[in-house]
Structure formats: C-alpha cells, structure tokens
Amino acid sequence: MVTLKDIAHEAGVSVMTVSNVINGNLSKVSKEKAEQIQKIIEERKYVPNSSARSLAKSNSRIIALILRGEQNENTLQSAHNATLVGTIIQKVQSLGYYIMINIFKSQQDISQSLRTWSVEGAILLGMFDDEIENIYRVNDVPMVFVDSYSKVRQLSNVGIDDYKGGQLAAQYLIDHGHRKMAFVGPPTTHNGVIRHRFSGFCDTLKKNGLSLNPKHQFVLESDVQPEVIIETGKRIASLGKQITAAFVTSDQIASYLIHGLRTSDMRVPEDFSIIGFDDLMIGTQMTPQLTTIAQNLDKKANLSVEILFRQLQSPNSPAESLVLDVELKERESVATIFPEK
Numbered sequence: 001m002v003t004l005k006d007i008a009h010e011a012g013v014s015v016m017t018v019s020n021v022i023n024g025n026l027s028k029v030s031k032e033k034a035e036q037i038q039k040i041i042e043e044r045k046y047v048p049n050s051s052a053r054s055l056a057k058s059n060s061r062i063i064a065l066i067l068r069g070e071q072n073e074n075t076l077q078s079a080h081n082a083t084l085v086g087t088i089i090q091k092v093q094s095l096g097y098y099i100m101i102n103i104f105k106s107q108q109d110i111s112q113s114l115r116t117w118s119v120e121g122a123i124l125l126g127m128f129d130d131e132i133e134n135i136y137r138v139n140d141v142p143m144v145f146v147d148s149y150s151k152v153r154q155l156s157n158v159g160i161d162d163y164k165g166g167q168l169a170a171q172y173l174i175d176h177g178h179r180k181m182a183f184v185g186p187p188t189t190h191n192g193v194i195r196h197r198f199s200g201f202c203d204t205l206k207k208n209g210l211s212l213n214p215k216h217q218f219v220l221e222s223d224v225q226p227e228v229i230i231e232t233g234k235r236i237a238s239l240g241k242q243i244t245a246a247f248v249t250s251d252q253i254a255s256y257l258i259h260g261l262r263t264s265d266m267r268v269p270e271d272f273s274i275i276g277f278d279d280l281m282i283g284t285q286m287t288p289q290l291t292t293i294a295q296n297l298d299k300k301a302n303l304s305v306e307i308l309f310r311q312l313q314s315p316n317s318p319a320e321s322l323v324l325d326v327e328l329k330e331r332e333s334v335a336t337i338f339p340e341k
Helices: 004-011 015-022 031-043 050-055 079-094 107-116 129-138 162-175 193-207 226-238 251-263 297-313
Strands: 062-068 098-104 121-125 143-146 156-160 181-185 217-219 245-248 273-278 291-294 321-324 327-329
Touching: 004 015, 004 031, 015 031, 062 079, 062 107, 079 098, 079 121, 079 251, 079 297, 098 107, 107 129, 121 297, 129 143, 143 297, 156 162, 156 297, 162 193, 162 245, 162 273, 162 291, 162 327, 181 193, 181 226, 181 251, 217 226, 226 251, 245 251, 251 273, 297 321
Parallel strands: 062 098, 062 121, 121 143, 143 156, 156 321, 181 217, 181 245, 245 273, 273 291
Antiparallel strands: 291 327
C-alpha cells in the first residue's frame, strides 16, 4: 500500500507538502513541484484515506498516547509507565491540547486507531522494532517513540543509555565483592531496553572474568504480576549461597522480589543484595532503600512532547533521536562481601 511518506520520499518533499497538493492547498507549493507530486500520485495509483486528508486540515488538538500492552494486563500498573504517562498528560495539556490514551496489543490495532481518530500527532511507548517500522510506514501523522531501538533513520525517539545502565549495575556489584549474580527481568528476545540492559550487564561481567549462569537468569513474562515476582524471590532464596546478588530491570520488580525473599527469611542486604533500575519513588519508600540505576523519567516525557510539537509546528523539521544518560544511585540494598577464594 502506497502512503504519503512514499510519495513524499520519491518527490523529495515533506509529507505536509504532499498533503497540501492532495487537498488543493497550493499557495505554499510551486507549480512545478505540485505537478511532479501529482504525476507521482497518478503513477503510483495513490488513494488518499481519511487520515491523509485530515493532515493539513485537522484542528482536533488531540494527541494520541499509545502504549503496548497484553490482554488481561493493566499496563498502567507499571510505575514506570504511570510516571511517564502522567508527565506527558500534564505537558500536553499545558500546551492547550487534549490526550487520547489507548493500550493495544498489536500494530494493526494501533494503525487502525490512528486512522480512525483525527489525531494531530502521537507518542508511542513500549513498541517493538518490527512494529515500529510498520506503524511508521503506514501512518502519516507526526509521531515520537519512547525507548525505541529501531534503525529507521527518519524516526524521532527519546530513550536512555540502557547498555550503560547494565554496565554500571554489574561493576557496582563486582566492586562490592559479588561474583555469583543473577539477572531478573522480562525476556531479552526483542531488541529493546531489556536486551540492552542485559547486554551491558553480561559484557561487564565478562570483562571482569565472570559470567552469568543461564540458570540464574530469571525471566518474567510480565513486570506487573506481583505474585509471579514474589515466587521468583522465593526461588532465589531456595538457592542459598549459589548467588549473592541480583540486577533487576526495574525498581517495581525489585520491590516484589524483596518481598518474596523476606517471606523465605532472607534479608536484604545482609543475606542478599539487589540493585534496581529507574529510580522510582518506591525505591526510597522501602526498607532498605533501593540502590538503583537512575533515569530522568520527567525529562524523557517532556522531551518527547517537545519534539512532537516541533514537528507539528514545522513539518519539514528533521527527525530527532535523543539518548539520555543514566547514573547509579547508591542507597542501602547492596552489601559489601568478601567472596570465597
């Protein structure tokens, strides 16, 4: 299916320019360029759809905020997602626009939503690379992705240095004497934030002459199912001294994991050390306070909105891809040990 982006790419112009030609708004397009675009449209047999027609005319002032989620799963139970969503809503509303929040499982549902509603732009969280490429290819509204590792050059994205986060976690545990460690988090099968955190962690272990035992990689199908994570904590406790510490891919998972360890009479950090990720408020509310890899969620959310609005105001503006830094926040959940020789 031919899209506005295809026509724009072939003509060497912006999507908005093509849309202006389709809608008869020729005051901003030279006669020669308009004729070139019209010829390409005819040759490619392009048929404008409702979302394409609305691109130049839309004044709905609606921004779509789309999250990827599985069936029977409340994606906003994730403190990470809830924090991002809350900040994005505040920022968009402060600019005089409205937010439409949708949670979808498939790329097809996302595209259908963008085509059905007359949104002016979209911010998308938690998408996988293959989904991102399809979403970007078949939809014509300005879009900004959050935490994408897609290699589509024209795509705007705001993310963090997840690989560095994994490095920092591994090195910190090593520096505190730990040699037998675990990794706890969602699957690493997709090229996304979890895989990059995992790679940074494992590569740093390797540089220090260590490795992660595959039996000590605890994979969680969801990070918002407390009972499953608590059971994982019990499983780790049952291993005794086989492992002394764990790198956990979110503070929320870490909080449930600690609960599971405690129900099995394992103390943190006296018997087992944990380092989390995100620097959520929950990390300072628990006892002990959680050592974690900190990212600035408010900054990430605000920048995603700012980039989108730059695209809305200047359709010819180039795509922006930002990678924000992370840092280690040292608190109380990692003990220094003397490994056995």
